[in-house]
Amino acid sequence: MIHLYDTLSRTIKELTSSDGKSFKCYCCGPTVYGPAHIGNFRTFLLQDVLRRTMEIDGLNPYSVRNITDVDDKTIRQSREDGISLINFTQKWTELFHKDCEELNILQPNVEPKATEHIEEQINLITQLVENNYAYVASDGSVYFKVSSFSDYGKLTKLDKRELQTQTETSGGATNFSDEYDRESVADFVLWKSRKPDDGDVFWVSPWGEGRPGWHLECSAMSMRYLGETFDLHGGGIDLCFPHHENEIAQSEAVSGKPFAHHWFHTAHLMVDGGKMSKSLGNLYTLEDIKDKGFSAMVLRYLLISGHYRQPLNFTLDSLHAAKSALNKIEKSVRDLLKNIGSKESEFQKFVNSERPKDLGFFEKAWESISHDLNTASCLGQIFSGLKILDAKIFAGISESDAIIQLKALGSLMYALGLNLFAEEKIKIRIPEEIKQLAEKRWQAKKSRDFSTADTLRDEIQSKGWKILDTSESYTIEAL
Numbered sequence: 002m003i004h005l006y007d008t009l010s011r012t013i014k015e016l017t018s019s020d021g022k023s024f025k026c027y028c029c030g031p032t033v034y035g036p037a038h039i040g041n042f043r044t045f046l047l048q049d050v051l052r053r054t055m056e057i058d059g060l061n062p063y064s065v066r067n068i069t070d071v072d073d074k075t076i077r078q079s080r081e082d083g084i085s086l087i088n089f090t091q092k093w094t095e096l097f098h099k100d101c102e103e104l105n106i107l108q109p110n111v112e113p114k115a116t117e118h119i120e121e122q123i124n125l126i127t128q129l130v131e132n133n134y135a136y137v138a139s140d141g142s143v144y145f146k147v148s149s150f151s152d153y154g155k156l157t158k159l160d161k162r163e164l165q166t167q168t169e170t171s172g173g174a175t176n177f178s179d180e181y182d183r184e185s186v187a188d189f190v191l192w193k194s195r196k197p198d199d200g201d202v203f204w205v206s207p208w209g210e211g212r213p214g215w216h217l218e219c220s221a222m223s224m225r226y227l228g229e230t231f232d233l234h235g236g237g238i239d240l241c242f243p244h245h246e247n248e249i250a251q252s253e254a255v256s257g258k259p260f261a262h263h264w265f266h267t268a269h270l271m272v273d274g275g276k277m278s279k280s281l282g283n284l285y286t287l288e289d290i291k292d293k294g295f296s297a298m299v300l301r302y303l304l305i306s307g308h309y310r311q312p313l314n315f316t317l318d319s320l321h322a323a324k325s326a327l328n329k330i331e332k333s334v335r336d337l338l339k340n341i342g343s344k345e346s347e348f349q350k351f352v353n354s355e356r357p358k359d360l361g362f363f364e365k366a367w368e369s370i371s372h373d374l375n376t377a378s379c380l381g382q383i384f385s386g387l388k389i390l391d392a393k394i395f396a397g398i399s400e401s402d403a404i405i406q407l408k409a410l411g412s413l414m415y416a417l418g419l420n421l422f423a424e425e426k427i428k429i430r431i432p433e434e435i436k437q438l439a440e441k442r443w444q445a446k447k448s449r450d451f452s453t454a455d456t457l458r459d460e461i462q463s464k465g466w467k468i469l470d471t472s473e474s475y476t477i478e479a480l
């Protein structure tokens with residue numbers, strides 16, 4: 002049984018599949034106009050842990066995650082780069098897939114693209130206009146009339162006055178402030194009439210040439226693949242308003258049924274105690290983390306190590322801590338395997354989505370993850386279990402007991418998506434700058450200029466690397 006906090010009801014609820022066959026989830030996917038950053042990945046990783054946990058629990062999750070491949074940003078950037086929207090978004094989609102694979106994120110069952118579902122979006126707008134939930138402006142854009150949907154604001158619990166202020170102050174970018182003939186400032190765009198800035202990106206609709214507004218695609222694609230009502234909708238907390246509020250309004254106005262039974266929102270990722278932003282230069286990508294000498298698995302460990310409802314603070318130190326924590330788990334598992342005469346590679350056969358009957362010393366770790374996906378507490382409980390286990394190994398563990406513990410750990414590693422012993426297989430990439438500094442230091446040392454050599458060593462260390470000297474040469478390692 003899995004319990005999880007639901008943003009809509011503000012309660013922790015048991016997850017149950019409404020059709021008794023599969024648990025249907027929709028998660029808002031990436032906008033593909035550049036590499037995804039670690040904040041995006043925190044959300045995708047926690048959704049992945051939830052899905053894996055549901056698999057082990059027997060809920061049979063069925064997951065849809067979209068690709069936003071048309072919006073202001075993708076159009077602007079593809080035009081700046083001088084390539085077609087389709088080639089541009091394809092390039093970034095491929096990088097996203099590669100990053101997901103390295104981070105061990107399971108592929109969704111369906112990954113629909115906005116541009117491949119224009120017809121479904123036009124159909125939704127047609128129904129909204131026919132039923133007076135939407136109106137056509139003089140330029141051919143279509144807007145959702147927020148005042149026509151009395152439940153508007155139910156997810157974020159905003160009253161009408163707050164809504165007005167929120168839309169005016171913070172909703173500008175997402176609500177397309179450039180539109181001038183909205184009847185009310187809270188109304189949001191469903192269809193954007195073609196503008197010169199769109200170049201050749203447009204589709205033909207009953208309201209003229211244009212393209213769908215961003216909010217609409219998730220309603221259209223979730224309904225197409227999961228039906229009018231489904232079990233769980235996920236996304237970063239920043240999507241709660243206005244994106245998810247708008248999704249609810251446009252979907253429920255058409256269907257007259259509840260949209261999603263459960264809303265799963267992930268808190269922000271902070272960097273060095275502050276906000277992440279492009280202008281601060283701290284929007285790290287997986288490549289940036291690898292350039293610092295850490296593997297994708299260490300990043301995965303770090304990004305899932307905090308409870309999803311709490312903001313997580315990312316620092317370089319926390320990456321080091323994640324690396325040593327992961328190494329600690331690996332050490333115990335290695336010792337355990339050695340005890341039954343097995344190699345590291347054989348651990349893989351214990352890693353699967355089957356929940357063992359006997360959870361050995363790790364019962365509490367499973368309880369933690371099943372209760373509001375408390376990954377932080379789950380990892381804490383794993384270390385408590387390992388402490389008992391290490392003592393047991395030291396005293397001599399029987400083969401049957403070792404296998405019980407390996408099965409328990411294997412199912413937990415599956416739930417957390419932690420691929421043990423993956424790091425050694427990945428060659429850590431040392432940045433060119435560090436290689437050059439190390440070579441300069443080696444030359445200084447050889448010519449007995451020890452003070453320059455020491456200064457260079459300090460500089461290398463301040464950048465997160467250390468030099469290990471041998472009599473003939475040296476090696477570079479991440480700190």
Ligand SMILES: [Zn+2]
Pocket residue numbers: 028029030219244248
């Ligand atoms: Zn969405």
